[in-house]
Amino acid sequence: MKQTILTFITQVNPDRVSELRTLLDVMGSNVEQNPYIPYLDLKLLHFSSLVLTDDDVYGAYLVFENNFDGELDQYLDDLYAHAAEGLHLIYSCCLDYPAGSATEKTQLLSYLRAHIVHPNAYHIGNVGRSAVRTQQEDALRDGFEDFLDEVVAQGDVGPASSIRKKVQTLVRSQPAFAWAANVEPRQTPLEYAVPRLKFAIAAVMALLLSPILIPLAIVWIVMLRWTETHEPAPPELDVKEHIKELVKREDRTHIVQNHMCSITTVKPGLFRRATLCGVLWLINLLARTFFDKGELSGIPSIHFAHWSMIDNGRRLLFVSNFDGSWENYLDDFIDKAAFGLTAVWTNTSGFPKTSWLVGEGARDGSRFKAYARASMTYTNVWYSAYTQSTVQTIDNNSRIREDLFRTLDVTAARDWVRRF
Amino acid sequence: MAELKAEDMQDIQGFVISGYAHLPCVSYLLLGISDPPSARGWLARLVNEVTTSEGKELISCLNVALTHRGLRRMGLDEETLDTFSRPFVEGMATQHRSRILGDGTENGPTNWDWGGNLTSEPAKPDETKAVDILLLLFGRDETTLDKLVNEHRARLAQCGLTLVLPLGAGRQPDIHEHFGFADGMGQPAIEGTIQTRDAAPRNVIKTGEILLGYVNDYGKLADSPTLRADLDPQDVLHDQPPVDPTEQARPSGASPPVMRDLGRNGTYLVFRQLAQHVAKFCHYLDEATRTLDEELDSTASDRLAAKFVGRWQNGAPLVLSPDTDDPALSKEDDFGYRDSDAHGFKCPIGSHVRRSNPRDSIGPDAAKALATANRHRILRRGRSYGVRPEDRRVDDGVPRGLHFLCLNADIERQFEFVQQTWINNPVFGGLDGEVDPLVGNLTKGDEIFTVQADPLRTRVHNLERFVTVKGGAYFFLPSLRALRYLASL
Known part of the structure; x- marks a missing residue:
């Protein structure tokens, strides 16, 4: 699964810098509920930021950072479908913006495309894990943790292999967890x-x-x-x-x-x-x-x-x-x-x-x-799709799921149980 | 490094080198300055009574520290005031600090009994709670201390000072804090001082990690407040040494003005008053460790408390003695976690001592991990206050807790880092969604603590707030020279 990292960098109309700053600060003060970009609806997105910088030499720039799953076209369509109005308001404050209204999809998106900056170098912590998968695996792990609390409370822990069996049975018996069994590879x-x-x-x-x-x-x-x-x-x-x-x-x-x-x-x-x-x-x-x-x-x-x-x-x-x-x-x-x-x-x-x-x-x-x-x-x-997860916990959650139904020897089974 | 010179030992306040364990009675007077000229006169006299680091056995000791607000009211100029470190300038109670220190909700500065000096926040400081000076008084017994305290309290009015709050600690019967655990274990030792005599090499830190004006762990001089030489016409202070002793002077145009080092031989002192809710703590442990038949289990309850702390009540580290409180190990401090307990089966990863100092456990290899962790050491100087409860399970309403004091050269890199990146970090060491069970900032609702075990961990739920912050401030504990300079303003 591919992840894409890019920024849209545009010059801000000098007369509208403070207007844009106010708009962005309103967005930033309550990012998940902001009225311009409904981040929670953008399921492909991992992290995103909007930065307005004003420089004596270079003037004011708007840097719109996007770290998302898949290819650009699909993401842009999704972004437009959910945030056309907000993007239009934001980019109306930028120089050379051609769209007269949010309905002019071609103009809006071609403006964004024209201002894409691909990074010279980038790093991804959890390669191949989509934002949706990250959230799902986090919920899965929480579910397992609660289940294991019950196992402990009943005073019937047993060896690692039997703990694994209990979790496997749980996944097989609960329709809510059924998806967990079909693990897609991180990378082709x-x-x-x-x-x-x-x-x-x-x-x-x-x-x-x-x-x-x-x-x-x-x-x-x-x-x-x-x-x-x-x-x-x-x-x-x-x-x-x-x-x-x-x-x-x-x-x-x-x-x-x-x-x-x-x-x-x-x-x-x-x-x-x-x-x-x-x-x-x-x-x-x-x-x-x-x-x-x-x-x-x-x-x-x-x-x-x-x-x-x-x-x-x-x-x-x-x-x-x-x-x-x-x-x-x-x-x-x-x-x-x-x-x-x-x-x-x-x-x-x-x-x-x-x-x-x-x-x-x-x-x-x-x-x-x-x-x-x-x-x-x-x-x-600044928006994060999973505010409670570190690179390490995301990886741990993936390993819990990926190894759930794999045949493990005694040592590996013990290590798997230690992931909780 | 060579021993500190005798001249420096006379300049360093004694509280840096010693916690005065031989003086069991202590009182902290929090003072405000109402008339600066008289206060300077008071300070000039006080300097001669301040205990230095020369190592004499005294029956009473006295040390003094000031907040940023206190330095300003003492008459220090704005340019110099600005050369102090950012946390000290801003104070402990900014909104950002409250977030990283865990001072939200009940712990919030608005609920504090004292401190919360706000020098840089838009909100107006509450003048009645603000503190300018901290006077630390120690005595070998109640009579000695009372005499000292009364003498100093009597001076205040005619010296332009007000008493914001006296924080008496009372004599504690032993070194155990109110939850029952031996306190003051696991201290770093300052290189060049007597502290290194019995210390394991892993616990020795560079002089500049505690004292300003000395080389720190980065091989650089610890940032120190400075002032222009012309502001010190009587030459009370030392010249500022070259910024980087290893660097050759570069040719440059105009030579910068000669600066004097106001910080040398001084340090920053962090003070937090932590109320401890002993009955709540005991009840929680009782309920969390009931057997399957709902019976109380005192062994399990003691064990869970030890798991919270990471040491047994008498001090033996769990990592060395996982099953019993071995008295032979009660002072033991030469250990790591990586080789013997990487998974936390003996000492839980989230336990208080492991969070406060993870030693060699976090990072790619042991040596690097230890070196990194040692850049965040603090020298603790705390003592319990309030009487022990007669029955630990009954809430008698009597205030008690810990006056947490610590010394460090870089508040941000040391005290605040420990608090934010270790104590209050919900993902510390690979954990997921839990904070320090004793002093962490509980915000979630269902707070958990994980006791790692083989093959399967146990989690205890619904932790309560056993400790509440009641006050706090950042102080500068100056050298005697710096005190003389302040008195000369």
């Missing part, structure tokens, strides 16, 4: 093979072209080191007031996830732009192959994260839907993925001093956090 063989094939081709190409690539790499390294040693030191940032605004929307009660949207300026010159482009390409290659089992470089808490170079590569947009607190997320980044994230953001202005692309940088914890906070924009609207 093709979906699994294509990224690996791409990786193999890239590796072979790199080998074949090594006589050219190695001298190029040496030139690149010299240029990199020269650049690093001649760049001005990053400024000390005072982000207290900015953080005060950001945290008003963070750590909401009854939501175990948080949202982060960051826009940074790529350092001037083609060298940094090209380096960033290369680094993101490499990250994407790895994210499609090695990091498709729930963790991105050891970080187990990212549902959907994506990097997009925008404005002809002059700015970098990073958007993430993650579990837990921002502090914890950033600590994870610093402790487990400082290498990769330094390689990305060292190409942007204000990042802590870096050596050899991946050294130091984010390891300067408090300066890196100040930089990350300074780069963040205020998320006006």
Whole structure:
């Protein structure tokens, strides 16, 4: 099952920025019941956000983030069917919007299509699990937990194999759970093979072209080191007031996830732009192959994260839907993925001093956090289709269902029961 | 790292190095400043009475800390006030903090008896509850303490100070808190101090994790409030050291103004008054552990309480002694969870001690997990208050609980992180929809606690709020130099 990650990025009419901001803040204050986009009806959607950013140089942008199941056409039809009026009101505040009314479907959707930004790199925590499946498996697990409470209360637990039998009988005997027995695969063989094939081709190409690539790499390294040693030191940032605004929307009660949207300026010159482009390409290659089992470089808490170079590569947009607190997320980044994230953001202005692309940088914890906070924009609207689930619990729930009727040996059966 | 210098030990308040276990009687006076010039005069005199870290055995001890509001009223300039860390500047009771600390509904700052200093929220602070100064007084017995308290209370009026609230703790018969568990176990030890003498290496933390102006676990100097040198004409304070001692000075245009380090040898002190509902706790345990024949089962009830806590009543960690309260292990603190109890069969994953410090259990490998967890340690300095109930199962209406005090250099990365990412996190360590059974923020309705077991876990339901927050504030516990500077304003 394919998942698609993209953003629609449009320029906002300067005269209507405050009007749009008001509209978005109304949406954001009660996202599930907002009158513009009925998120709960969009069954393909995992996470979505609307961010209005105003920049002195680039002007006001509206970033509409969508992480959904399946292909774009189907999603756009669904979006239009449920939210035409709201989209029309929102995009009426944007430049070059052609539709005169919400009924002009072709104009509205072609406007959206024209402003699609596909990420340079992205990561998905629970590959191949649709939003609907995620919700169903969560309910299934809750049902099993309640059932197992009864098993315990009756004082008749028995060995793991007999516990499994009891749960299997429950599923077979209850029509409400019948769907659970037919497990669709997370990915088709093709979906699994294509990224690996791409990786193999890239590796072979790199080998074949090594006589050219190695001298190029040496030139690149010299240029990199020269650049690093001649760049001005990053400024000390005072982000207290900015953080005060950001945290008003963070750590909401009854939501175990948080949202982060960051826009940074790529350092001037083609060298940094090209380096960033290369680094993101490499990250994407790895994210499609090695990091498709729930963790991105050891970080187990990212549902959907994506990097997009925008404005002809002059700015970098990073958007993430993650579990837990921002502090914890950033600590994870610093402790487990400082290498990769330094390689990305060292190409942007204000990042802590870096050596050899991946050294130091984010390891300067408090300066890196100040930089990350300074780069963040205020998320006006943010929706999650499953507010109580982490990447790890979603995966655990999937494994409970996938292994329910599988033949398991004693150890595997014991491990299955431990999933509760 | 080398031992801290004697000069620094004279500068650091004694409360950092010692919890004064030899002084069983304590009283905390919460003060407000009504007349700043007189208050500065009071402080100038008080500095000479403040207990330092030199390690003398005294029959009474005195320490002092200030809120951000208190520093402002003492006369510290706005530019300097702004260099303190964000949580301290904003105070404990902002809306966002209430969410992450779990201070909603009954726990909410509007219900507090004191604290809730709101310096940055639109709502007007309740002046009667706001606190400027915390005076910590300790004595070896009631007579000594009473004399000390009376002496200090008598001074207040003519020194431009008001008494917001006296928080007397009373003498506790032993180290057990009101739910019956030995408290104060599992402390980190500050590198360079006497605390490391008996500490396991896994529990030693960098000096800069507690004391401002020293190198922290990231190898950087802990963020410290600073002020312009011209504001300190009498040279009371140290110069601010280079931001990064490992970094060579870069050539730059105009050299920045020389700054003085106001924070060095000081720390941030977190204070929360936690009321404990002992009868409710005992009843819950009784009812949750009735046998199939509806009989009470005191062994099962004690066992469930130990599962909540993660240690037995006398302190033995469940992970080392899962079945009995082994007295030989009552002080044991050199252990992890990963190798011996990855699934929580001995010490439940959601138990209070495992949440408060998951040690080596969370992350890809043990060493990394421990290193990461150790970036979130706090030095606890709490003590129980109120008398023990005569019958633990009868609600006698007498207030009792814990004055939770802790020290840390970075409130956000240490105290608040523990509270948010571990204690109140419904998905901590792979759990799904439960918080700390003792101090977690119960919001759901049917609150559960999972006791992992082989082959199948047990869940107990409908947990009640056994602990309620009654007050709290973030304080700065300055060095003696910094106190002298404040008095000189």
